[in-house]
Amino acid sequence: MTKRTTLMLVMAFSLGLAGSLQAQKQNSGFATPRDMFEVGVQGGHFFISGDVNNKPGYAAGLHIRKSLDYVFSLRLDGMYGMAFGEEGAAEANNYRENETTIIMGTAYGVISANSLRWNQSVRKVNLYAMVGAGGSYFNAKKREDPNRPFSDPGYDFAPHFAGGVGVDFRISPRFNVGLEHQTMVLFSSKADLVDGFNVQRGGSTERSLFRDVMHFTGIKLNFNIGSTSNRSEPLYWVNPLESVMNDLSQMKEQQALALEDNDNDGVIDAIDQEPNTPPDVPVDTKGRTLDSDHDGVPDYKDREPYFPPRPGERVNEEGVVVNPMGPQGGVSEDRVREIIAEELQNYQLRDQSGAGGAAVTEWFLPMIHFGTDSYSIKYSDYGTLASIGRMMKGNPNIRLVVTGFADATSTESYNNALSYKRANAVIEHLVNNHGVGRGRFVLQWKGESELLVPSGGSYMNRRVEFRVAQPDDVEMDPPAGTSKPAGDGY
Numbered sequence: 001m002t003k004r005t006t007l008m009l010v011m012a013f014s015l016g017l018a019g020s021l022q023a024q025k026q027n028s029g030f031a032t033p034r035d036m037f038e039v040g041v042q043g044g045h046f047f048i049s050g051d052v053n054n055k056p057g058y059a060a061g062l063h064i065r066k067s068l069d070y071v072f073s074l075r076l077d078g079m080y081g082m083a084f085g086e087e088g089a090a091e092a093n094n095y096r097e098n099e100t101t102i103i104m105g106t107a108y109g110v111i112s113a114n115s116l117r118w119n120q121s122v123r124k125v126n127l128y129a130m131v132g133a134g135g136s137y138f139n140a141k142k143r144e145d146p147n148r149p150f151s152d153p154g155y156d157f158a159p160h161f162a163g164g165v166g167v168d169f170r171i172s173p174r175f176n177v178g179l180e181h182q183t184m185v186l187f188s189s190k191a192d193l194v195d196g197f198n199v200q201r202g203g204s205t206e207r208s209l210f211r212d213v214m215h216f217t218g219i220k221l222n223f224n225i226g227s228t229s230n231r232s233e234p235l236y237w238v239n240p241l242e243s244v245m246n247d248l249s250q251m252k253e254q255q256a257l258a259l260e261d262n263d264n265d266g267v268i269d270a271i272d273q274e275p276n277t278p279p280d281v282p283v284d285t286k287g288r289t290l291d292s293d294h295d296g297v298p299d300y301k302d303r304e305p306y307f308p309p310r311p312g313e314r315v316n317e318e319g320v321v322v323n324p325m326g327p328q329g330g331v332s333e334d335r336v337r338e339i340i341a342e343e344l345q346n347y348q349l350r351d352q353s354g355a356g357g358a359a360v361t362e363w364f365l366p367m368i369h370f371g372t373d374s375y376s377i378k379y380s381d382y383g384t385l386a387s388i389g390r391m392m393k394g395n396p397n398i399r400l401v402v403t404g405f406a407d408a409t410s411t412e413s414y415n416n417a418l419s420y421k422r423a424n425a426v427i428e429h430l431v432n433n434h435g436v437g438r439g440r441f442v443l444q445w446k447g448e449s450e451l452l453v454p455s456g457g458s459y460m461n462r463r464v465e466f467r468v469a470q471p472d473d474v475e476m477d478p479p480a481g482t483s484k485p486a487g488d489g490y
Contacts, residue, residue: 036226044218050195052085106134142196158188365466389434399469408456416447
């Protein structure tokens with residue numbers, strides 16, 4: 001009955017280990033990573049604390065260990081050992097000597113004592129304790145006369161309870177060494193016969209209640225078995241937060257990649273349909289180079305970016321029509337209307353004070369606005385400037401006064417310089433992008449002297465205004481200490 005109970009207990013431990021390993025294999029999608037097995041060999045000193053003073057013995061064993069999680073693991077041990085004891089003297093009639101051979105198997109539950117320390121990704125030292133149960137086959141040979149041979153009672157079986165403590169030192173991801181002590185106690189009628197003797201105490205005829213205790217102190221060599229490509233080290237070596245930190249690190253890397261803009265066009269690479277546009281080229285919301293008039297020439301190369309060619313017209317590499325459709329090519333109804341509108345406009349210019357016609361100096365021209373502390377022209381104002389450029393090309397006899405203004409959020413001298421730069425940036429844009437001669441512009445600056453909105457920081461005050469020049473309008477010199485800016489950005 002005792003043998004059957006012990007075997008059932010060992011089988012339960014083994015089935016529990018197998019079930020845990022299978023569950024971990026099937027649930028590999030969990031956050032807990034799949035890890036390796038540990039296989040170890042050990043050897044050292046084996047002795048019995050019993051009725052006879054022990055002498056040095058030896059034992060060797062092997063084990064297999066598998067983690068259940070970061071703290072708990074299961075281990076199966078097998079051991080073979082020899083224990084020796086001797087005391088007393090033959091002439092005193094109290095001589096006792098034993099030679100015990102033991103073979104045992106034990107199933108342990110192991111808890112790693114330092115698994116809740118999370119200061120390192122991989123631990124260098126692992127402290128652990130373990131408890132378990134198993135079975136022992138032992139042959140306790142004995143003699144009471146050193147001149148006589150040992151008696152050989154044969155092997156007996158008994159279940160045992162076991163406990164142990166140990167410390168392992170990590171050498172590499174595949175290998176560690178350790179020092180361990182195990183203690184085993186039988187729980188059967190033979191518990192006091194492991195050393196072969198049951199010494200009577202105090203002259204009593206009653207059997208002693210003392211149980212023989214087996215001890216094994218050994219050095220271990222442990223090897224981690226499994227593929228490093230898809231398994232971690234055994235979890236009792238791994239920081240429980242390591243996988244979480246790795247996931248967070250990957251998320252940060254993916255976020256950084258998702259927000260990258262390698263061509264610096266203001267559109268992240270994740271949605272950029274042209275990820276290699278040239279620097280400072282205007283693009284749409286999908287990162288594609290703008291071609292506002294759809295003539296096949298991108299805006300940054302197009303001298304007329306807002307004038308789509310009419311049917312039948314062709315443009316050169318600068319976006320300029322090279323075969324304007326005249327009467328010989330046929331004139332559409334829309335083109336007739338454009339010609340009439342242009343002629344009426346030219347008529348008003350020629351008739352500065354004609355009846356029913358507004359004088360050219362009374363024309364209303366739009367203004368454009370700027371960001372705080374900036375003289376960069378906003379892309380939203382390109383269309384406005386294109387209309388002004390088209391008007392000037394259609395009316396070659398007029399000149400424009402371009403006046404820059406600033407808000408009142410800085411010093412007067414700084415605002416004067418900023419208003420000058422804004423007006424100059426607009427003139428350069430019209431000259432470079434629309435082919436209007438520089439001599440047709442009169443640059444003036446007013447700084448913060450003419451605020452449209454009393455609130456000094458209003459965007460309405462950060463503006464450039466246009467009006468048709470009169471004969472007495474002259475260009476103003478730059479403010480003191482200001483030179484013509486090299487670029488159009490601040």
